[in-house]
Amino acid sequence: MRAWHSYLEDWNWRAERVGDRTVHLFQGIIRFYHLTVAVLGMVFKMQWLSRPAVSHVVIRQIYFTGVQGLPWVLFLALGVGVVVIYNIVVFAQQIQDMSFIGTLMNWVLVQEMAPFMVSIFLLMRSGVAIVTEIGYMHVRGEDAFLRSMGVHPYEYLHLPRVIAFALSGLILTFLFVVVSVWVGGLVLSWSQTMNFFEYILEVRRGANIEMLLVMMLKGLCFPMLSCMLLLDQACRVGRDPNQIPVRATNGVLGALIMMILLDVLWVTIRSVM
Amino acid sequence: MSDKLQWEEIPLFGDVLSADIVEPGQNIRIVMNNRFQYAFLSLMFPDMGVQGSLASSIWLESEGERFPAGSPEFCLRVGSMIRHRGLMANISIRENLLLPFLYCGDEEKLQSAKSRVDEVAEFLGLEGLDTQAGERSGYTHALVSLGHCVLQEPDVIVAQEVHVGMSPDRLKKFAVKAREALEKLGSGVLYLSGSEHEGSGLKFIRTHQIVDDSVSDVSGIW
Numbered sequence: 001m002r003a004w005h006s007y008l009e010d011w012n013w014r015a016e017r018v019g020d021r022t023v024h025l026f027q028g029i030i031r032f033y034h035l036t037v038a039v040l041g042m043v044f045k046m047q048w049l050s051r052p053a054v055s056h057v058v059i060r061q062i063y064f065t066g067v068q069g070l071p072w073v074l075f076l077a078l079g080v081g082v083v084v085i086y087n088i089v090v091f092a093q094q095i096q097d098m099s100f101i102g103t104l105m106n107w108v109l110v111q112e113m114a115p116f117m118v119s120i121f122l123l124m125r126s127g128v129a130i131v132t133e134i135g136y137m138h139v140r141g142e143d144a145f146l147r148s149m150g151v152h153p154y155e156y157l158h159l160p161r162v163i164a165f166a167l168s169g170l171i172l173t174f175l176f177v178v179v180s181v182w183v184g185g186l187v188l189s190w191s192q193t194m195n196f197f198e199y200i201l202e203v204r205r206g207a208n209i210e211m212l213l214v215m216m217l218k219g220l221c222f223p224m225l226s227c228m229l230l231l232d233q234a235c236r237v238g239r240d241p242n243q244i245p246v247r248a249t250n251g252v253l254g255a256l257i258m259m260i261l262l263d264v265l266w267v268t269i270r271s272v273m
Numbered sequence: 274m275s276d277k278l279q280w281e282e283i284p285l286f287g288d289v290l291s292a293d294i295v296e297p298g299q300n301i302r303i304v305m306n307n308r309f310q311y312a313f314l315s316l317m318f319p320d321m322g323v324q325g326s327l328a329s330s331i332w333l334e335s336e337g338e339r340f341p342a343g344s345p346e347f348c349l350r351v352g353s354m355i356r357h358r359g360l361m362a363n364i365s366i367r368e369n370l371l372l373p374f375l376y377c378g379d380e381e382k383l384q385s386a387k388s389r390v391d392e393v394a395e396f397l398g399l400e401g402l403d404t405q406a407g408e409r410s411g412y413t414h415a416l417v418s419l420g421h422c423v424l425q426e427p428d429v430i431v432a433q434e435v436h437v438g439m440s441p442d443r444l445k446k447f448a449v450k451a452r453e454a455l456e457k458l459g460s461g462v463l464y465l466s467g468s469e470h471e472g473s474g475l476k477f478i479r480t481h482q483i484v485d486d487s488v489s490d491v492s493g494i495w
Contacts (some may be wrong), residue, residue: 052375150345210459
């Protein structure tokens with residue numbers, strides 16, 4: 001009888017844990033949704049343009065996220081992007097169908113790799129910085145200070161970072177693609193794998209407006225939503241500095257998983273349509 | 274016509290803070306432990322979060338208009354001096370002093386504050402205005418808070434015991450500057466204190482006492 005009770009208690013405890021986690025997951029999704037709606041509402045209201053306090057932070061964040069990150073993204077494009085293009089061309093030559101170059105480049109590099117690589121880079125470089133910076137602000141009680149000054153913490157702290165992530169993501173993704181395609185072509189012609197003009201012709205043939213729109217959408221949304229998730233985690237630091245590394249790890253991993261899930265969702269929707 | 278800070282009866286952890294009005298030139302004190310102070314401050318400057326809801330139990334009456342606690346108008350018209358909550362670490366002291374004006378979007382107010390900021394900093398003895406604030410002592414937090422009040426010229430100031438923990442010589446300096454500034458401003462002060470024997474040197478027309486021995490005192494939760 002006692003063994004049976006113990007067995008039931010074990011299962012009860014497991015069920016409680018599963019229930020707790022599920023409730024936390026849904027609470028997190030609802031919190032994330034509210035945060036996203038509130039910050040996007042502020043972005044589109046455009047009041048921040050008439051507030052020098054906020055617009056100064058927007059400029060600083062764009063400089064930190066976009067401008068300072070540019071050399072690293074170019075380096076990534078030269079490394080990863082060029083290798084991908086080289087492999088695509090070699091593969092197309094092996095199957096003796098050069099029309100694959102444009103199509104594969106469109107699918108693999110432009111629509112998938114570029115937005116994903118840039119978002120991962122932004123997450124690694126600026127994402128951790130965001131959680132640490134905002135987390136320490138909460139530890140020092142600066143959110144309370146802002147409220148006492150009539151400054152909305154979302155508008156002053158969150159909005160500039162979201163704008164910086166979204167804009168930098170979009171522009172850096174575009175630059176990643178441009179550098180990969182052009183330098184990739186030069187490397188191909190230098191290694192006498194393929195004539196440069198022939199290569200450009202194939203790229204042009206595979207390119208279309210839909211491809212560009214998807215790239216821009218992903219380049220904008222992936223970093224923006226990742227930033228929202230990081231900010232949500234940073235707000236949960238509270239007054240405990242020990243929470244900062246925990247929240248930074250949760251934020252980066254959560255954003256990574258969210259991007260993968262969004263990509264899967266996107267592919268599923270497209271295959272159904 | 275001047276601004277008046279008012280509140281209805283506010284229940285605070287089992288005790289009740291009775292309704293009152295703070296008018297310019299009048300000092301009112303509320304004696305309560307830190308936990309209650311931070312609870313009261315969070316009603317005064319609520320976390321609007323994603324909902325943007327405003328508490329209505331505290332408000333500012335100004336020229337027939339009623340500005341609820343936490344609204345931008347309320348925060349711009351009510352000065353605040355909160356312990357260790359006087360500045361942001363990642364911007365300069367100048368930007369810290371000008372922050373409410375840089376945020377409110379009123380160009381006239383901003384230009385007026387910009388033209389006075391050096392004079393105010395000199396009066397307070399704040400140096401290196403254009404260097405990043407970073408981690409600062411309670412004394413600098415208190416000075417910047419006082420600087421905000423001098424620039425804002427509010428009719429009512431909500432002050433916590435910002436002098437707690439200051440060294441005796443700094444405390445003396447701060448008390449002189451604060452008294453001089455308050456005399457010049459003629460503002461009413463709502464003073465939140467942990468003890469009746471606090472050393473602010475202010476004369477109070479009323480003191481509210483909130484006591485709840487069942488709750489242990491904790492600090493720094495807001």
